[in-house]
Amino acid sequence: MDKDGHETFEEMVGPIDSALERFWLMTARHASQRLGRLKFVAAKRLPFALPLSGPLSHLDSGIRLAAYVLSHDPLLIYTPIGGERPLNSVVAIGRRLASRRAVFLLMPSWTLERPHVVAKLGRDLAWYRESFSLHExxxxxxxxxxxxxxxAAGGTAIFSNHNLMVSEDIFRPLPDISVEFDAVYNGRISHTKRHHLAFDIERLAHITFSIGELPRAGDRAFIRRLQAQSPLHRIANPIVNGLTGWLAPQEVNRVYNQAAVGLCLSAAEGAMCSSMEYLMAGLPVVSTPSLGGRDVFFDPDYCIIAEPDPAAIRRAVETLRDRAIPHDEIRNRTLAKVRAQREELTVFLSDLLKRMGSSQPPLTQWPFPGTRTLRRWATARQHADEITTLGTARKGF
Structure with missing residues (x-):
C-alpha cells in the first residue's frame, strides 16, 4: 500500500507477465491520470474564478452534481459535496439561483477530516457568503x-451521518436465502477500496463497478485479478466485454443475504453507504480503521475493527461468521440508532423551515427518499432550470 494506506496500481491489477501488456497498462493509466488532473483542476477552480454575472458566468454550467429539493417554497436543497474544494459544485448551482433565498444542506461524500481541505473551505465559505448573500x-x-x-472554519454544521439516508425497505434480511459466502465486499474499482485485503477469505463475493478512476484497460485488468484469485471468489455483477455492469439495489441486497459478513476495507472515504446497507440486511461487519464516519452505527457485538492485513481480515470474518448473530437482531438494533438520529434531523428541518418562513406544519415523517433518489446527477444548469420551473408550479413539499 502507498503512504496514504491505499492500494498501489500493482496491488490492484496483480502481476503482469507480458512486458507489452504492462507497458500498455501503464501508458493508459498515466494518460488517464493526466486527463483526470486537468478535469479536476478545471472543476475545482473555475466556479470561483468566474464573474457572478455576464456571459462568462455560465462557463461552469456543465459541472455535474447531485441535488434533491426538500422544499420549493422556501427553497431547501440537499446536495453531496466532496473533493479538494468541496463547494465548487455548490457555487455552480448557487450562481444560477443567486436571486432566490435558499438553504443548502451539504452532505460530505468524502471525509472533511483533512486540515488542508478545511483551511480552503473556510476561505471559500467567506467568499460564498459575500457573493451569494441570500443563501445559507x-x-x-x-x-x-x-x-x-x-x-472552526466558520461554517454552520450539525452532526447528521449520511447513512441515515439508506433505505431499510430495500436493504433487509431475506429469510429464504441460504448463505454461500463467508463475506461480501461492495466496493467500486478504486485504489482507496483495498480489495486485496479480502483475498485470504475462503468464500468471497464481490460487488464492484467502475466510475472511471482507472482507464478501461485498467478496469479489465482489475476484474481479471479478482477472477483469478480463487475459484471460491465470485463477482456478483454481470460482466460484459471484461467490464462489470450495474446491479439493481434489490439484487445487491440479495447478494448481501448470500453472505455471512460485510466488508469495509478503505482507510478513508465518506460514511460508506454499503456499511449501513450491510447492517440493514442484518450482516455483521468487518472494517479496517478509517476516517469518514462509517463506524458511527457500529456495535462491538457484531462489528470488528481489524488491522489492514489479509490474515487479520480473514480471522475477523471467521469470528463474526461463527458468532451466527441473527440478522433481525443486527437490523433491529441498528434501526433503533438510525431512527433516533432521523428524528433529531427531522425536528431540525422542521425548525429550519419555520425559520425560513414556511407555512407548512412541522414534519411528521422522514422526508428523504433514499440514497438512489437523493443522488440524481445532472448538470448545474439542468438542476437550476428544473428547480425554477417546478418552483413556479407548486409550493412546499
Missing part, C-alpha cells in the same frame, strides 16, 4: 470531529 449553507457532518472542524 448548512453542513450535515458524518462525525462529531468533522462538525468541529467545519465550525
Amino acid at each position: 449553507l448548512i453542513f450535515l457532518c458524518n462525525t462529531q470531529e468533522e462538525r468541529r472542524l467545519v465550525t
Whole structure:
C-alpha cells in the first residue's frame, strides 16, 4: 500500500507477465491520470474564478452534481459535496439561483477530516457568503470531529451521518436465502477500496463497478485479478466485454443475504453507504480503521475493527461468521440508532423551515427518499432550470 494506506496500481491489477501488456497498462493509466488532473483542476477552480454575472458566468454550467429539493417554497436543497474544494459544485448551482433565498444542506461524500481541505473551505465559505448573500449553507457532518472542524472554519454544521439516508425497505434480511459466502465486499474499482485485503477469505463475493478512476484497460485488468484469485471468489455483477455492469439495489441486497459478513476495507472515504446497507440486511461487519464516519452505527457485538492485513481480515470474518448473530437482531438494533438520529434531523428541518418562513406544519415523517433518489446527477444548469420551473408550479413539499 502507498503512504496514504491505499492500494498501489500493482496491488490492484496483480502481476503482469507480458512486458507489452504492462507497458500498455501503464501508458493508459498515466494518460488517464493526466486527463483526470486537468478535469479536476478545471472543476475545482473555475466556479470561483468566474464573474457572478455576464456571459462568462455560465462557463461552469456543465459541472455535474447531485441535488434533491426538500422544499420549493422556501427553497431547501440537499446536495453531496466532496473533493479538494468541496463547494465548487455548490457555487455552480448557487450562481444560477443567486436571486432566490435558499438553504443548502451539504452532505460530505468524502471525509472533511483533512486540515488542508478545511483551511480552503473556510476561505471559500467567506467568499460564498459575500457573493451569494441570500443563501445559507448548512453542513450535515458524518462525525462529531468533522462538525468541529467545519465550525472552526466558520461554517454552520450539525452532526447528521449520511447513512441515515439508506433505505431499510430495500436493504433487509431475506429469510429464504441460504448463505454461500463467508463475506461480501461492495466496493467500486478504486485504489482507496483495498480489495486485496479480502483475498485470504475462503468464500468471497464481490460487488464492484467502475466510475472511471482507472482507464478501461485498467478496469479489465482489475476484474481479471479478482477472477483469478480463487475459484471460491465470485463477482456478483454481470460482466460484459471484461467490464462489470450495474446491479439493481434489490439484487445487491440479495447478494448481501448470500453472505455471512460485510466488508469495509478503505482507510478513508465518506460514511460508506454499503456499511449501513450491510447492517440493514442484518450482516455483521468487518472494517479496517478509517476516517469518514462509517463506524458511527457500529456495535462491538457484531462489528470488528481489524488491522489492514489479509490474515487479520480473514480471522475477523471467521469470528463474526461463527458468532451466527441473527440478522433481525443486527437490523433491529441498528434501526433503533438510525431512527433516533432521523428524528433529531427531522425536528431540525422542521425548525429550519419555520425559520425560513414556511407555512407548512412541522414534519411528521422522514422526508428523504433514499440514497438512489437523493443522488440524481445532472448538470448545474439542468438542476437550476428544473428547480425554477417546478418552483413556479407548486409550493412546499
